[in-house]
Structure formats: structure tokens, C-alpha cells
Amino acid sequence: MSGHGTPIPMMSSPCGPLSGVAEVPGDKSISHRALILGALTVGETRITGLLEGEDVLDTARAMRAFGAEVTDHGGGAWSVHGVGVGGFREPGQVIDCGNSGTGVRLIMGAMATSPIVATFTGDASLNARPMARVTDPLALFGARAVGRSGGRLPMTVTGAADPLPVRYAVPVPSAQVKSAVLLAGLNAPGQTVVIEREATRDHTERMLAGFGAQVTTEETDEGRVITLTGQPELAPQTIAVPRDPSSAAFAVCAALIVPGSEVLVPAIGLNPTRAGLFTTLREMGADLTFENEHVEGGEPVADLRARYSPGMKGIEVPPHRAASMIDEYPILSVVAANADGVTLMRGVGELRIKESDRIEAMSEGLRACGVGIEAGEDWWAVTGCGAGAVPGGALCASRLDHRIAMSLLVLGMAARAEVSIDDGGPVATSFPLFEPLMAGLGARIERTDA
Numbered sequence: 001m002s003g004h005g006t007p008i009p010m011m012s013s014p015c016g017p018l019s020g021v022a023e024v025p026g027d028k029s030i031s032h033r034a035l036i037l038g039a040l041t042v043g044e045t046r047i048t049g050l051l052e053g054e055d056v057l058d059t060a061r062a063m064r065a066f067g068a069e070v071t072d073h074g075g076g077a078w079s080v081h082g083v084g085v086g087g088f089r090e091p092g093q094v095i096d097c098g099n100s101g102t103g104v105r106l107i108m109g110a111m112a113t114s115p116i117v118a119t120f121t122g123d124a125s126l127n128a129r130p131m132a133r134v135t136d137p138l139a140l141f142g143a144r145a146v147g148r149s150g151g152r153l154p155m156t157v158t159g160a161a162d163p164l165p166v167r168y169a170v171p172v173p174s175a176q177v178k179s180a181v182l183l184a185g186l187n188a189p190g191q192t193v194v195i196e197r198e199a200t201r202d203h204t205e206r207m208l209a210g211f212g213a214q215v216t217t218e219e220t221d222e223g224r225v226i227t228l229t230g231q232p233e234l235a236p237q238t239i240a241v242p243r244d245p246s247s248a249a250f251a252v253c254a255a256l257i258v259p260g261s262e263v264l265v266p267a268i269g270l271n272p273t274r275a276g277l278f279t280t281l282r283e284m285g286a287d288l289t290f291e292n293e294h295v296e297g298g299e300p301v302a303d304l305r306a307r308y309s310p311g312m313k314g315i316e317v318p319p320h321r322a323a324s325m326i327d328e329y330p331i332l333s334v335v336a337a338n339a340d341g342v343t344l345m346r347g348v349g350e351l352r353i354k355e356s357d358r359i360e361a362m363s364e365g366l367r368a369c370g371v372g373i374e375a376g377e378d379w380w381a382v383t384g385c386g387a388g389a390v391p392g393g394a395l396c397a398s399r400l401d402h403r404i405a406m407s408l409l410v411l412g413m414a415a416r417a418e419v420s421i422d423d424g425g426p427v428a429t430s431f432p433l434f435e436p437l438m439a440g441l442g443a444r445i446e447r448t449d450a
Contacts, residue, residue: 010405010424012412013444014392017260017308021439022251026051026076027269028430030299032059032102033179033207034239038080039068040087042188043236047078048243054429055100058104062107067119076241085234086102086187089387090116094154097122099355099402099422099429100375102176109180112143113163121154125355125400125426133172134180135217141184143326165190165230169222172350173323175200175273178226182208188230188405197223199254200323206298212236224375242269242301247431249277250406251441253331255306256286257414258387263441265304267296273418276325277332278304284310284339310387312324312339326350329380330362330407335372336382337390338414349378355426356399366407368394369419375450393417402426406434414441417422420448 026049036059038045050056053403060078063170066188069081083089088111097104104120108131111118122129132151139145142160146398147153157436170177178194182204185192205226208215212231241443270278270290283304287307294301314336323344329348338341344346351358358381363373370391372383385391392415398405405424412419424447427434435445 005183005425006425008425009420009422009448010409010419011420011446011448012409013418014415015442015444018255018258018441018443022248022263022265022437022441024243024247024251024268025053025431025433026267027244028053028056029201030207030269031056031201031243032106033203034060034241034291035063035070035080036183037207037211037234038104038236039063039066039070039082040085040110041234041236042084043082045080045236046084048240049076049385050078051244053432054098056091057101058096058098059103059107061080062095062097063101065093065095066111072321075347082236085231086114086237088114091118094119096119096124097124099126099426101126101355102291105131105176106183107178108134108157109138109183109372110194112138112159112184113155115142115161115301117156117158118155119156123400127153129353133174133177137166137168137177137181138184140164141188142169143184147284163188164435165192169195173198173200173352178209179204182226182228184226185230185234186213190230192228192230192354194226195222195224198320198323199224199248199273201271203271207444210298211235219343219379220448232381240296242296243267245269245277246275248304249328249331250410250434251438252288252304252306253335254410254413254438254443256281256309256312256335258306258389263306267301268304270300270302273324276321278327280315280317280321280325280332283315284335285309313339314339314343314384316344317346322350327403330358330403331410333366333380333382334407334411336384337366337411338387339384340386342381342383344379344381346379348380354401354406356401358401358404360406361397361399361401362407363395365394365404368396369411369415388414388416390421391417395420395422396425397421398426398428402430406431408446412436
């Protein structure tokens with residue numbers, strides 16, 4: 001059952017060539033951060049291209065609850081009149097973050113060093129996910145968190161009245177944890193330092209610098225050391241959100257496996273800490289080209305063209321690449337199912353604590369469609385059937401997970417028989433235009449009776 005209402009069963013059938021321009025939505029990671037940092041600024045921040053999926057809209061509602069004036073001007077244009085660093089007011093209601101682990105963890109960080117109390121909840125999927133990986137480092141600032149057993153939502157966070165600066169080594173690569181600590185450090189005196197052994201997406205550091213915070217990054221023997229000077233006065237910005245590479249992945253990967261396809265994704269964000277999927281696909285033999293490369297708002301951007309690529313080969317994806325493509329492994333597994341040989345993915349244990357256990361969910365769905373799978377705690381291997389040779393013909397569980405749902409629907413576009421999912425409702429959390437966008441390219445996706 002969808003965490004947002006009645007289940008929406010869907011079916012994807014084999015289709016002809018996909019072609020056209022895929023106008024995918026704005027980057028979800030940047031959209032969350034633009035709203036939160038805009039709320040911590042004195043003055044008006046203007047945002048264009050904001051992703052208007054449920055996850056980001058939940059963050060917008062949360063910023064209103066903390067006292068910011070957040071206005072939707074239509075067409076992805078928004079403005080945020082912020083309250084300044086340390087200016088959050090205590091919300092009068094429970095903060096519902098829906099399905100968004102990014103939203104809840106970043107917001108917890110942003111409020112953890114203000115002397116206020118906030119209670120957080122979410123849908124069934126989010127409430128099952130552990131929060132201790134964020135609340136433990138926030139406790140070092142002086143914040144306190146009380147939730148259900150296992151550190152799960154609903155959870156009440158009491159912000160630190162007299163926060164202390166923190167030096168924290170992130171134990172497992174996580175942009176959410178790193179960002180939560182940096183956002184908490186904004187209202188702590190002195191310097192907050194975050195150390196990560198493996199680089200994760202750096203949108204928070206880039207955007208903090210853009211808003212006027214003093215933040216530095218240094219590569220050392222300890223790893224990547226990020227230092228933030230606390231209690232700045234952030235300056236309002238005008239932000240153009242690039243298109244989301246994680247959303248673009250579905251149209252791109254579909255084009256690679258559906259015979260005769262050619263799809264262009266304009267103005268996609270190509271931050272090197274997010275582009276691991278495209279590097280991996282090229283190593284497999286994918287026909288991908290980048291055009292009109294430029295920089296926008298501190299983020300590298302380009303138009304990405306994807307063409308049907310028969311004869312792709314399975315490869316071993318290096319563990320160090322996981323942080324730059326952690327959300328893309330489900331759709332990569334669909335490409336791997338259409339390649340020749342084995343694609344081995346290591347160092348992907350974080351997939352087991354996403355919206356679902358994504359290794360188990362995709363393994364179950366791919367097996368049901370006739371694909372060979374082996375998996376361990378932090379690794380996963382897909383034995384490809386070859387181009388156009390995935391049998392399909394199965395009903396699969398989406399597990400309340402938008403990326404599982406979309407990946408399985410892409411699988412059905414190139415399989416020999418249709419692929420059905422029990423619930424496509426969660427897709428609205430990150431990519432509400434997925435169905436019409438894919439249909440416009442030539443996909444055959446339909447909603448079916450329960």
C-alpha cells in the first residue's frame with residue numbers, strides 16, 4: 001500500500017523506439033537544500049526549476065512551520081523569506097516529512113542548534129528507517145532526540161540551547177549525515193569539522209559557500225575534511241536548480257535498452273559527486289554523449305544524449321563509486337539485466353536502509369522476471385540475459401519505494417512480456433511527471449485495476 005493513499009497498480013509493456021526530449025524535473029537534493037538554506041537567510045531567496053514532488057513540498061511546508069515565508073509562484077518558481085541563522089521558531093504542529101529521508105535528516109540538522117522543540121514523523125516507509133545515524137552526531141552539539149525503539153520516527157528533537165562546535169568523522173559515507181552536521185554547525189560558535197573517508201555529493205558545501213558561509217574543503221590523510229565557520233549571516237540568493245540526474249537516469253537507461261531509441265535530456269546536473277552512473281554506463285558500452293557543457297550556480301551542467309546500445313557488457317563497479325550513484329543502482333540493475341555477462345556491484349550496503357531494502361526488492365523483482373541474481377550484505381550481482389532477452393511477465397512489489405517502482409517499469413519497456421507493479425503511487429514523491437514524460441517518449445505504461 002502506498003504511504004500516500006490507495007495503491008495504484010501499474011503495468012509497463014514492451015514498446016517501440018523511445019525518442020524526443022526528456023524534460024526531467026529539477027534536482028531533488030538541490031531543491032531540498034535551496035528551501036532550507038533560504039529559510040536560514042535574512043531576506044528573499046528566489047528559486048527556479050524547483051522539483052515539485054511530494055518530498056520537496058513536505059520540506060517547503062516544514063520551513064513554513066519553522067517561521068519562513070515560502071511562496072509558490074507557479075511553474076517551478078518559488079521564493080523564501082528567511083528568518084536567519086538561529087531564527088527558527090518552535091513549530092506548532094508535528095512536522096510530517098512524508099517519504100523523505102533527505103528532508104527529515106537535513107531539517108533535524110538545521111534546527112538542532114536552536115533552543116526549540118520539534119516532533120517529526122513520516123509515512124510507513126520513513127517511520128521504519130533508522131535516524132540514529134543523524135541524531136547521534138547532533139547530540140554532540142547538545143541536541144536531544146527521543147523516538148521509537150531503534151531510533152525511529154515519530155521522534156521529538158530538543159535543540160541545543162548552548163550548542164558546541166563539533167569535529168565528526170562520518171562512519172559510513174552519507175551526504176545526509178554530513179549535511180545535517182554542517183547545517184547544525186551554522187548556529188554553533190567556532191568551527192564545525194566533518195571528515196569523510198569517501199567523498200559524497202557536495203551540494204551542501206557548494207550551496208553554503210554560495211549563500212556566503214565560510215566553508216573549506218581539504219583532502220588529507222584522514223580523508224576529505226570540511227570546515228565550516230559558525231554563526232554567519234547568510235545572504236539571499238537566486239538559484240536555478242539543474243535537472244535531476246537521478247530522475248534523468250530512468251529516461252536515459254530506458255533509451256539504452258529499447259531498440260532504436262534516442263533521447264536528449266537538456267540541462268542535467270553533472271556534479272562529479274553525482275555522476276557515477278554515467279561513468280559506469282559508458283564503461284559497459286553505453287552510447288552517451290554530453291553537449292553544451294557549462295556551469296550554472298556553481299554546478300556543472302550539460303545536455304545528455306542517450307542512444308540504444310546493444311551489446312553492453314557486464315562489469316565490476318568499484319566500491320568507491322557507490323557514494324556518487326547510490327540511488328541509481330536499482331535502474332543500473334535493469335541495464336545490467338539487458339547486458340551480456342555479470343555486473344557486480346560492491347560496497348552498496350547503504351541500499352539496504354533506503355526507502356526499502358533496495359537490494360532485496362530489486363533482486364526479487366528481477367528474479368521474478370527471469371534474471372539471475374546473487375546478493376550479499378553489501379554486494380549484488382546481476383547476470384545479464386542480453387539485449388531484449390529479459391522474459392518479464394511478472395507482477396512485482398514496489399515496496400513503497402519510488403525508485404524500485406520506476407526501475408521495474410523501465411524493465412517492462414524492453415522485456416519480452418509486460419512487467420506489472422503492485423503500487424506506483426510512491427513515484428509522486430520524487431518524480432510526479434514520470435508517467436506523462438515517459439509516455440511522451442513512446443513508453444507504454446498504464447494504470448491497471450487492483
